[in-house]
Amino acid sequence: MNGFKVKLRRYKYTIQQFFMCPIHRALGKQMVHYIHVGKTGGTSIKIALMSFGRKTKTHYFCLHGHGFRLKDVPKNDIAVITVRDIDAREASAYHARKWKADHYGRFKRLLIGMGKTEMAHIKLGYTKAHKPQAWYWEDAEDRQVYILHTESLSEEFEIFKQVMGIPPWVKCGHENQGS
Numbered sequence: 001m002n003g004f005k006v007k008l009r010r011y012k013y014t015i016q017q018f019f020m021c022p023i024h025r026a027l028g029k030q031m032v033h034y035i036h037v038g039k040t041g042g043t044s045i046k047i048a049l050m051s052f053g054r055k056t057k058t059h060y061f062c063l064h065g066h067g068f069r070l071k072d073v074p075k076n077d078i079a080v081i082t083v084r085d086i087d088a089r090e091a092s093a094y095h096a097r098k099w100k101a102d103h104y105g106r107f108k109r110l111l112i113g114m115g116k117t118e119m120a121h122i123k124l125g126y127t128k129a130h131k132p133q134a135w136y137w138e139d140a141e142d143r144q145v146y147i148l149h150t151e152s153l154s155e156e157f158e159i160f161k162q163v164m165g166i167p168p169w170v171k172c173g174h175e176n177q178g179s
Contacts, residue, residue, distance in 0.1 A: 017062050024060035031077040032164065033062045035070065037136050039092040040082040041150040044172050048157065056165040066131070070140030079143050080160070083133055084150035 025031055034049060036042035046063050054061040059078075073079045084092075137145075146163075148156045157172040 021060065021062050024055065029055070029060045030058055031062060031074070032059050033064060033068070033073045033077055033079050035064050035068050035073075035079060035081045035136055036066055037082055037084075037133055038066050038131065039089045039096070040084040040133070041148075041153050041172075042082055044153065045080070045082060045148070045157070048170050048172050049166075052167050052170050056167075059164050069135070070137045070143055070145065073140075073143055075142060077144075078146065079140075080146045080148065081136060082148045082150055082153070086133075088150070089133075 021031060034042075034045060036046065049061045049063060054063065064072075070079050070081070146160060148160060154172055160166070161168065161170060
């Protein structure tokens with residue numbers, strides 16, 4: 001899928017959420033906000049939640065991007081966040097940026113903000129292409145939060161499905177790769 005189609009799809013979900021969250025709240029559903037922390041398996045969770053339409057009989061799932069934090073979640077709503085071992089997260093960020101440096105042309109690298117300095121850092125084996133995990137839960141008192149760990153994501157997602165009433169056929173997105 002080309003970048004333009006991906007952006008259109010993201011905008012579609014953002015607009016959908018803007019209108020659908022208040023409707024489902026008015027219908028008495030509990031709002032569940034998935035906060036996508038970079039390089040922690042968030043895309044796998046988003047794929048899984050989108051696969052069944054993001055709603056159950058009792059919950060509606062709002063999917064957020066990298067800029068959304070726990071303090072942005074309304075007080076009576078539920079938040080879901082994934083965390084990952086810091087070394088594995090750093091390695092993942094490095095490999096993702098290195099792949100982009102190797103496969104994207106000069107213009108596209110500039111569009112995503114990858115300048116000469118970062119290219120040099122990647123050649124040296126270093127990158128800081130994401131926010132610290134603690135940034136996401138600063139100032140987040142009195143919130144109900146489910147924390148899923150990337151290292152045991154499949155098992156924890158199965159438990160999360162049961163708690164939230166997600167259909168049993170839904171699989172975490174990374175389980176679908178290669179099939």
